[in-house]
Amino acid sequence: MLTKLAAGLRLLGRSVTDRLWRLGFASRFLLATLLYSGMALRRFGLTIREIYFTGVLSLIIILVSGLFVGMVLGLQGYDTLQRFGSASALGTLVALSLVRELGPVVAALLFASRAGSAITAEIGLMKATEQLSAMEMMAVNPIARVVAPRFWAGVVSMPLLAALFSAMGIFGGYLVGVQLIGVDDGIFWSQMRSSVDFGDDIVNGVIKSAVFGVIVSWIAVFEGYDCEPTAEGVSGATTRTVVTSSLAILAADFMLTAFMFRGA
Amino acid sequence: MNKAMLDLWVGFFVAIGLAALLFLAVKVGTMSSLSNADTYVLQARFDNIGGLKVRSPVKSAGVVVGRVSDIRFDPENYVALVSMQVDDRYQFPKDTSATINTQGLLGEQYVGFDPGGDTQMLKPGDSIRLTQSAVVLEKLISQFLFNKAAEEPATTKK
Incomplete structure (x- = not known):
């Protein structure tokens, strides 16, 4: 009985220290990535190539999802608002919810599953096929050559993708609200403009998406670098990337929102 | 994919991203009016x-x-x-x-x-x-x- 209890405690203790160890390693890894990112900036072609794979290839999914999210917001928002006779506030509702929350968060979730998983799988496979070790043999630092460009590409792409998502969503809301349902065109835009503030809403949205960009890229490159060099290890790491970064995005979103929009 | 094509696509991506930001700034939001006026x-x-x-x-x-x-x-x-x-x-x-x-x-x-x-x-x-x-x-x-x-x-x- 006592030995069983001790075994359980030991297991618990090991899993806690294991997590703590991984967190520490991840932090050290982030620091190393930032330290060795000189090469990613000097040989900017490397980063450009990664921006193509993370940013440009995510364009389609971001644009299409943005459009549909905006269209759904237009429909649902109109349905609720017209009960209170304030369908004219539809523009405000669509724009504020997209710029403040949905744009950065949903774009980051999509980015994590579209680009983050790809980054993890790529780095993980490089590790499994010993390409990273080969680089070290040739005195090329794999963090500088492989990790840092991917990290910076994610950080650069994320705010742009979030802005595109928001813009596309507002266009979708406009399509449904104005063109389909028939909210007045002028009122839609003027209500939106009078209640969306550049400094308070849009800049904070961009800051949010930049933070999410750092989180997703960091988790993706770390999971790839840290994964077990087997087929199973790579698949597990890819899954962990998506799960961990989704949870981290939502938690960080809560904290950032609490700081930014505490209400006047 | 050759390098020029890659640069072109990334340039396109950055350009429309910035255009979306500009759209948000100009068409959707207003600079807090009067904040810089006297x-x-x-x-x-x-x-x-x-x-x-x-x-x-x-x-x-x-x-x-x-x-x-x-x-x-x-x-x-x-x-x-x-x-x-x-x-x-x-x-x-x-x-x-x-x-x-x-x-x-x-x-x-x-x-x-x-x-x-x-x-x-x-x-x-x-x-x-x-x-x-x-x-x-x-x-x-x-x-x-x-x-x-x-x-x-x-x-x-x-």
């Missing part, structure tokens, strides 16, 4: 400010002429002290009255200026003497009901 401060004391908030608009004849910059409780007179930043382009006579109005029945509240006929103008830092407090809807309704209840026995006597 303003001067006026103050007014209200018995009750209702739901007035910092950054609520100040309007005259329906046009936004400024914003509420600060709301404080005056512990000596037990009234609310509202500071407003008014656009430098607009001057108001000394006997201007300030009222707290509501946009629509349940809309946001704003300060309305009704200019008087004085030849002297309000100077920066001046207080507006004539003020009218916010209409608190609940108070109005309870007064109305109270009056109704008081009337009731009189009508039954007849």
Whole structure:
């Protein structure tokens, strides 16, 4: 009985220290990535190539999802608002919810599953096929050559993708609200403009998406670098990337929102 | 994929990303108006400010002429002290009255200026003497009901 209890405690203790160890390693890894990112900036072609794979290839999914999210917001928002006779506030509702929350968060979730998983799988496979070790043999630092460009590409792409998502969503809301349902065109835009503030809403949205960009890229490159060099290890790491970064995005979103929009 | 094509695509991506940001900045949001324009401060004391908030608009004849910059409780007179930043382009006579109005029945509240006929103008830092407090809807309704209840026995006597 006592030995069983001790075994359980030991297991618990090991899993806690294991997590703590991984967190520490991840932090050290982030620091190393930032330290060795000189090469990613000097040989900017490397980063450009990664921006193509993370940013440009995510364009389609971001644009299409943005459009549909905006269209759904237009429909649902109109349905609720017209009960209170304030369908004219539809523009405000669509724009504020997209710029403040949905744009950065949903774009980051999509980015994590579209680009983050790809980054993890790529780095993980490089590790499994010993390409990273080969680089070290040739005195090329794999963090500088492989990790840092991917990290910076994610950080650069994320705010742009979030802005595109928001813009596309507002266009979708406009399509449904104005063109389909028939909210007045002028009122839609003027209500939106009078209640969306550049400094308070849009800049904070961009800051949010930049933070999410750092989180997703960091988790993706770390999971790839840290994964077990087997087929199973790579698949597990890819899954962990998506799960961990989704949870981290939502938690960080809560904290950032609490700081930014505490209400006047 | 060759390098030129890659650069082209990334350039396209960055360009439309920045265009989306510009769209958000110009078409969707407004730079907080008056924040960089020259303003001067006026103050007014209200018995009750209702739901007035910092950054609520100040309007005259329906046009936004400024914003509420600060709301404080005056512990000596037990009234609310509202500071407003008014656009430098607009001057108001000394006997201007300030009222707290509501946009629509349940809309946001704003300060309305009704200019008087004085030849002297309000100077920066001046207080507006004539003020009218916010209409608190609940108070109005309870007064109305109270009056109704008081009337009731009189009508039954007849």
